[in-house]
Amino acid sequence: MFRAACLLVFISLSSFCIGAESAKLLFDARVGWLSAGTLSLSFEIDNSMYEMLGDIQTSGSIEKFLRWRGRFAVTGSIVDEIPYSNAYLLIADSDRKRTITFATAGTTTIHTSSEGSEALDEPQGTDLMSVLFLSGSCFEERKVHDGEDAYDVVLVNRKTTFLRQGTNFVSGQATICDYRFFDDKGGRRKVSIWLVQWNGRVVPARIQVRLPLRPDGILKLRVAK
Numbered sequence: 001m002f003r004a005a006c007l008l009v010f011i012s013l014s015s016f017c018i019g020a021e022s023a024k025l026l027f028d029a030r031v032g033w034l035s036a037g038t039l040s041l042s043f044e045i046d047n048s049m050y051e052m053l054g055d056i057q058t059s060g061s062i063e064k065f066l067r068w069r070g071r072f073a074v075t076g077s078i079v080d081e082i083p084y085s086n087a088y089l090l091i092a093d094s095d096r097k098r099t100i101t102f103a104t105a106g107t108t109t110i111h112t113s114s115e116g117s118e119a120l121d122e123p124q125g126t127d128l129m130s131v132l133f134l135s136g137s138c139f140e141e142r143k144v145h146d147g148e149d150a151y152d153v154v155l156v157n158r159k160t161t162f163l164r165q166g167t168n169f170v171s172g173q174a175t176i177c178d179y180r181f182f183d184d185k186g187g188r189r190k191v192s193i194w195l196v197q198w199n200g201r202v203v204p205a206r207i208q209v210r211l212p213l214r215p216d217g218i219l220k221l222r223v224a225k
Contacts, residue, residue, distance in 0.1 A: 002181070004143040011194025012204060019047070021045045023042065023199065023201065023203070025041050025042075025045060025216075026038060026039075026040045026204060026222045027039040027040070027207075027220060027221055028222060030220075031206070031215050031218075032208060032216065033215075035059070037056070037059040038056075038057055038059065038207070039054065039055070039056045039057075041053065041055070043133075043134065044217050045078065046176075048078065048079065049076075049077050049079045049131060050074075050075070050078055050130075050134060052072075052073070052075075052129065052133070053072070053073050053085035054070075054071065054133075055069075055070070055071050056068070056069065056070040056072075067094070067095065069074070069092070070090060070092040070093070070183075071090070071091045071093075072090045072091070074087065074091045074129060075087045078124065078134065078148030081136030081137045081202075082135055082139055083130040083135060084113050084130075085126045086104065086136075087103070088102070088103045088104070088127040088130075089101070089102050089103075090102075090146075090147055093164060097110070097112060099147060100112075101146075101147035102147070105113050105120045106121065106145075107121065108120045108121070108123070108148060110148060118144055120147075120148065122147075123145035123149065124143045124145070124150055125142060125144045125145050125151075126142065126143070126145070127145060128144050128151075130147050130191065131144045132207060133204055135177075135195075135204075137175070137195070138155055138177035140154075140155050141153060141155065144181075149184070150184060151182060152182045153179050153191075154177065154180050155177060155178070155179055156178050156180055157177065158176070159175075159176050160173065160175055160176070161173075162174065163194050163196060163205055163206060163222075165205070165206065168223055169205075169220045169221060170196055170198050170220075170221040170222070171196075171205070171221055172196045173196070173197070174205060174206075175194070175195045176193070176194055176195075177192065177193045177195065178191075179192070188212075189209060189210060190210040191208070192207070192210075194207075196204075196221075198216075198221075199224075204219075204221065205220070206218070206221065207209075214219075
């Protein structure tokens, strides 16, 4: 029952408004030296309202260690270049397990194929995908969440540079936003986002995640063919 209801919401979120501003982005992912797969997303913005759909798929060398796929959908509004989501859905498949996370109206419902459903208080803030991919400028601090866990995000540095990523990837004059992510369990990570003017709007051309004692995770925006 819950799975059917969430899939219905997923379909309804994908019915974008005709005439709205739209874009499609495709990122190559790496973990250290290993090719890790792709992240594709599309979004539309109508006045201040936005809708976004995305797909994450592992591939290449990383699948010797991990095989994972996730699909997500988000709705919300953008105020002064900063997104604020009001509904977030993630459908994640790993090995033989499927997990569906749906956060809206103060409640997060998590359904797994093996354990049934659980209702939790929705974490404060905006979903991570909206903040990473729809923020049009550096922000000083935010609360973000992945539907289940919350993070405090603080800007520690802002600078400009020229981003060179090579053939097939977006390059250009960029603003680098360096953030620190803190979770409620004492964990922390560094996230850097290179914002570039591309096809008429500011987009993240590169995202780099640094974790202690682990190889960096990197997303690089491909040039549309």
